[in-house]
Amino acid sequence: xxxxxxxxxxxxxxxxxxxxxxxxxxxxxxxxxxxxxxxxxxxxxxxxxxxxxxxxxxxxxxxxxxxxx
Numbered sequence: 514x515x516x517x518x519x520x521x522x523x524x525x526x527x528x529x530x531x532x533x534x535x536x537x538x539x540x541x542x543x544x545x546x547x548x549x550x551x552x553x554x555x556x557x558x559x560x561x562x563x564x565x566x567x568x569x570x571x572x573x574x575x576x577x578x579x580x581x582x
């Protein structure tokens with residue numbers, strides 16, 4: 514999985530990512546997002562500016578949206 518469009522995210526979230534021109538995942542995002550979406554615990558380290566915040570927030574937002582539906 515190397516692009517945001519390949520992630521199992523809601524169409525609304527996919528649309529927002531596309532509108533913000535997020536296309537390719539960084540290595541930390543590739544490794545952290547899929548297990549986090551499965552509800553697994555994730556520990557990761559990466560340099561500043563590599564997308565750690567988005568790797569943390571995307572699964573959180575997706576799970577919260579699913580719980581609200």
